[in-house]
Amino acid sequence: MRNLAVIGMALLAALGTAVVLAIAIALPATAEVAAERAKALEHMVIQDCGSCHGLTLKGGLGKPLTATALDGAAPEALSQIILDGVPGTAMPPWRPLLTEEEAGWIAHYLLKDKK
Amino acid sequence: MKTLALCLSLMAAPLLTAPAMAQTPCCATGDLGVVVERATGSLLLVDRSDHAAIGRVEGLGDLSHASVTFSPDERFAYVFGRDGGLTKVDMLTQTIAARIIQAGNSIGGAISDDGKLIAVSNYEPGGVKVFDADTLALVGDIPGTSKTIGLVDVPGRRFAWSTWDSGEAFMADFSGADMKVTKLGDVGKNPFDAVLTDDAHTYLIGLFGEKGVTAIDLWDDVPAPVRFLQDYGKTEDDLPVYKMPHLQGWAFTEGQFVLPAVGQHELLWVNRETLEEVDRTPTHGQPVFIIAQPASPFVWVNFATPLNDTVQIVDSRNHQVVATLTPGKAVLHMEFAPRGAEVWISSRDDEKILIYDTHTREKIAEIPAQSPSGIFFTARAHRTGL
Numbered sequence: 001m002r003n004l005a006v007i008g009m010a011l012l013a014a015l016g017t018a019v020v021l022a023i024a025i026a027l028p029a030t031a032e033v034a035a036e037r038a039k040a041l042e043h044m045v046i047q048d049c050g051s052c053h054g055l056t057l058k059g060g061l062g063k064p065l066t067a068t069a070l071d072g073a074a075p076e077a078l079s080q081i082i083l084d085g086v087p088g089t090a091m092p093p094w095r096p097l098l099t100e101e102e103a104g105w106i107a108h109y110l111l112k113d114k115k
Numbered sequence: 116m117k118t119l120a121l122c123l124s125l126m127a128a129p130l131l132t133a134p135a136m137a138q139t140p141c142c143a144t145g146d147l148g149v150v151v152e153r154a155t156g157s158l159l160l161v162d163r164s165d166h167a168a169i170g171r172v173e174g175l176g177d178l179s180h181a182s183v184t185f186s187p188d189e190r191f192a193y194v195f196g197r198d199g200g201l202t203k204v205d206m207l208t209q210t211i212a213a214r215i216i217q218a219g220n221s222i223g224g225a226i227s228d229d230g231k232l233i234a235v236s237n238y239e240p241g242g243v244k245v246f247d248a249d250t251l252a253l254v255g256d257i258p259g260t261s262k263t264i265g266l267v268d269v270p271g272r273r274f275a276w277s278t279w280d281s282g283e284a285f286m287a288d289f290s291g292a293d294m295k296v297t298k299l300g301d302v303g304k305n306p307f308d309a310v311l312t313d314d315a316h317t318y319l320i321g322l323f324g325e326k327g328v329t330a331i332d333l334w335d336d337v338p339a340p341v342r343f344l345q346d347y348g349k350t351e352d353d354l355p356v357y358k359m360p361h362l363q364g365w366a367f368t369e370g371q372f373v374l375p376a377v378g379q380h381e382l383l384w385v386n387r388e389t390l391e392e393v394d395r396t397p398t399h400g401q402p403v404f405i406i407a408q409p410a411s412p413f414v415w416v417n418f419a420t421p422l423n424d425t426v427q428i429v430d431s432r433n434h435q436v437v438a439t440l441t442p443g444k445a446v447l448h449m450e451f452a453p454r455g456a457e458v459w460i461s462s463r464d465d466e467k468i469l470i471y472d473t474h475t476r477e478k479i480a481e482i483p484a485q486s487p488s489g490i491f492f493t494a495r496a497h498r499t500g501l
Contacts, residue, residue, distance in 0.1 A: 008119065046154070046419050046487070049446070050492065051358055054197050055154060055179035059220055060238060061262065061279065084357065090307070090323060090357035097421055 033105045041105055052090065057110070062091055065110050078107035130478055131231070142207050144189040148450070148451050148492035149204070150461065150468060151194075151214040152179045152485040158183075158194060159484050160209060161459075163452060163492060166470055166480035174264075176200040176216075180221045181265045182489060185496035186248060187230035187461040193248070193362070194393065194493070201235055202383040203251060225268040225501055231278045232289055233455040234274040236263035243276055243287065255294045257287055257336050265309025265320060265362065267482070267500045269333060275299065276321050279308040280348050282319060284309070284331060284340065300340040302329040302394075307377075311500035321362050323377060332389065342373075344383065353378025358419035361501070366409045369433040373414055374404035382416065384434055394434045399425045404448065409455035416459075417446045424461060450490035461487035 033041065046055060052062035063069065070078070082103040085093035094103065123270075144368055147169075150159040160170040175181075177198040182204040184193050184275050190210060199218035202211055225233065226248060230257045232255075241262050247257035261278035262380040272289040284299040284306075284322050304324030313331075320329040320340075328344045356484050360375035371393065372385040382396040382405060400422030407414050408428075409485035416427045423445050428438040441463025450459045457479065460469045495501050 032186075043464075048357070050179045054177060054220070056177050058198070058199075059175070060180060060197060060222070088324075090305075090356070090359065092357055094355075094357075098354065 009108040033101055037102070038105060041102055042109065045106055045109060067111055070110055073111070075104065075111060076108060079103040082106055122251070137490055144206050144493050146493075147189070147206055148459075148490060149183055149192050149194075149206075150482075150484050150487045151178050151183065151491075153178045153181065153463070153488040156196075156224040158192070158204060159482075159483065159487070160206060161468070161482060161490075162462050163459075166482065168482050168484070170330060172204050172209055173213075174211065175202050175204075178234055180222055182501050183489070183495075184226045185225060186492050187351060187496055189493035189496045191248075192493075193224065193226065193233050194392040195235055196421070196479070197221065198334070199237065199239075201233065201246065201251060201365055203291045208317040213250050215246075216240075217246070217253075222262070222264060222483070223266055223398055225266050225274060226269055226496075227274070227289065228403040229272060230496075232274075234266055234268070234270060234287070235275075236266035236276050237441070238262040238464055243274065243277070243278070243285075245274070245287065245289070255287065255289065257285070257294075257296055262318070262471045264306060267309065267311040267318065269311065269318075270315050270499065275309075275311070275331075275333070277302055277309050279305055281424065282306060282324075283320065284329075286333075286338075299331050299338050302331075303327060303342065307359050312372075313499065315499050319362065319372065321360065321374070321377070323356075323359070327376065328385075341390075344359050344392060347374065347383060347392075349452065354380065356401055357421070358401065358403055358423075360402055360419075363404075369412065370397075371431060373405050373429075373431065375416075377455045379471075382414075382429060382434075384431075396434045396436065398427055398429075398436070399439065404477070406451065407431075408447055408458065409451055409453060411455055411473070413450055413473075417449060420445070423447070439442060440476065442471070443467060447488045453492065453494035459490045459492075461490055463487060 053065045056059045057065040083095045085091045132248040133328045148161045153478040156175045159168050159403050162169050165496050176196045179197045182195050189431040192204040199216050201217050202385040206412045218237040221237045224235040233248050242259035243257045245485040249316050264277050266276040275286045277284045282304050284302045286297045288295040302320045306320045307323040309320040317379045327342045329340045331338045370387050375384040378400050384394040398419030402416050405416050412431050414429050424441050427436050427438045430437050442460045444464035447463050458471050468482040472479050481494035
């Protein structure tokens, strides 16, 4: 039974990856981000986004950003929020610090709920 | 604190050796402190005199916005974690004395002036909970639907706080047999933090959602909010704020308040009596903490990402920047020795605590730490408002 569960989870994970890959392919905005930059972006999400959204992204002054919390959100919409902020809230526009590709990378990263 | 190891071994020994302890006084905590290691959920115990880490306590949960307050005997550190955890850490045995998860998401707390009560302000669910400082048993619950911010202790077993969503301020009074909660008033849109002046006279509330600062005179029989600095705060045209300023360090110096501008790279100097703006100081970035160097005319300022590798020192007499330091990457916090001789600065991304002599402004020591954020010395035990 344990083996079955493991296989099931692996399948699910593969499926999840496939779905995300499909979205990525369909979205020219999420162009390649160099590996080193991706590492810096991950650090930024955890530490700087984490200041408001929590290091585990479960929320704080800002809303939770876990994959569960973002369930169904379009990556384009997330990118837009990252780049332009949400007027009337504490979410600032990150466009001065991020390219559109980088914002797209973060959107996908969040939707995959990387730890 | 060189005797700490000896002391710990004595504590583990049978009771019969108690007289030996009397002959070898040890385990003083007056020059100790803790450093929040935000990513690993641990607390680094540090010795101020030795410029050294002396231990680490782990298992404190999500510390992405952690703050710490101390028991009056400076033995216990109460750590308020992002995940709603409230942990009582014994600085002597370097162990967790008690730990509860009291909410889903919290932001900070304070200890009552008699050291008996710990209040925690929560985001999710909103509201404030008050605990017995000894046992962490719940003694008061003030539920709310709004995120709470700016919780301070007020003399007389009281606590005050404000609410981010509904823009109100409240006071809970524990001096009588029953808890008494009073609304202090409507203070403005989206207060982001609040602070009590060192004389416990004025509760100052910074607003994010509209212009202005709100002051409440707590010495008044009927405290009421008064708005000042009507052009202070953020508007759509302002610069993005990549980290909320903190007001706990709002410096009170030379008869002035020094406030971080919100959405501007400036400090604002306000006359403490008239509440009029007297000057502005252009700074390196969006100020986060402005902290007065004790027993001096200077305030030290750090900044929001991405300009957070820099610390500036400003003279409160002429409002000029007198020094600009670059201690390390992602400077998150500064804590002064109680008499101001040195300042400890956390560099999150260099994974270090940097210790500066405040007279020469030269670095005199470093301590490795894991993603350090807040630094808290035990002397805070004796400061009103924390």
